[in-house]
Amino acid sequence: MSDRHIPVTQDELHAFVDGELPADRQDAVEAWLASHPDDAGRVATWRAQADLIRARFADVAADELPMRFDLDRLRRADRRWRWAVAAAVIAAFCLGGVSGWLVHGGSDSGPSVARSAAVEALDAHKLYVVEVRHPVEVPGAESAHLVQWLSKRLGFPLQAPDLGDLGLKLVGGRLLPGDGAPAGFLMYEGASGERFTLYCVRSNAPDTALHYRAAGSIAAFYWVNDDVVHVISGPSDRERLKKVAEAVYTALETRSNSRDPSL
Numbered sequence: 001m002s003d004r005h006i007p008v009t010q011d012e013l014h015a016f017v018d019g020e021l022p023a024d025r026q027d028a029v030e031a032w033l034a035s036h037p038d039d040a041g042r043v044a045t046w047r048a049q050a051d052l053i054r055a056r057f058a059d060v061a062a063d064e065l066p067m068r069f070d071l072d073r074l075r076r077a078d079r080r081w082r083w084a085v086a087a088a089v090i091a092a093f094c095l096g097g098v099s100g101w102l103v104h105g106g107s108d109s110g111p112s113v114a115r116s117a118a119v120e121a122l123d124a125h126k127l128y129v130v131e132v133r134h135p136v137e138v139p140g141a142e143s144a145h146l147v148q149w150l151s152k153r154l155g156f157p158l159q160a161p162d163l164g165d166l167g168l169k170l171v172g173g174r175l176l177p178g179d180g181a182p183a184g185f186l187m188y189e190g191a192s193g194e195r196f197t198l199y200c201v202r203s204n205a206p207d208t209a210l211h212y213r214a215a216g217s218i219a220a221f222y223w224v225n226d227d228v229v230h231v232i233s234g235p236s237d238r239e240r241l242k243k244v245a246e247a248v249y250t251a252l253e254t255r256s257n258s259r260d261p262s263l
Helices: 010-018 023-035 037-061 071-076 079-093 095-103 112-128 140-154 238-258
Strands: 168-177 182-190 195-202 211-215 218-225 228-235
Touching: 010 023, 010 037, 023 037, 037 168, 112 168, 112 182, 112 195, 112 211, 112 218, 112 228, 140 168, 140 182, 140 195, 168 195, 195 238, 218 238, 228 238
Parallel strands: none
Antiparallel strands: 168 182, 182 195, 195 228, 211 218, 218 228
16 A cells, blocks of 8 residues: 555644654645545644744744753643643743733723633734735635635624725635634735734623724724624724724624524
């Protein structure tokens, strides 16, 4: 049996994501993913999760850690928990600094679950808006497929509001790993290149009005409606961002209220 026909294991999939897969198995794993969409989806989710962790802790990871942290032992841990354990160690080591960053931002008084979603949304925004060739998984030209796919994966009907009146077009979207539930991520772009993102994740937080969170050069408005946290992130021009958030909020409310209650 050739290497291409040997079944691919979970450890090999994780090694593929981590860039540690032996060269003689690279073609076999790529062929396996091409014919096994469920595994391909898991690999895409793992990569997105790893990218988000790297983005959140990039500055911290550059610092030298104390000798008491045995990273060799961490590397020998089960590969499935490698990123989670490493992030936990780094977070514990830098608890003061990270906590200070999380609470920074002014009028951010929404429910804690919604605030956490806003932090995740801002991390995703920072990570993907700078991408030129691959900012999204599914392009805006395939919006019907994008909405149907994300709605199925998220477990609730996602909508992609038309923001043309604000000079914004849908770039596309992607599926992201949220804290306890998958999240939908849509990106919009203006004529000048400014980008805004809509992050949606299921939550048991109570309904809220708009709340604001600032994070340096970017910011977000977020709210909870019908057990879903919605976060609009973009440049920290508060008035411009608020107009976008209000347009999205109105579009979603109008669509929700027009839906046939018998469906």
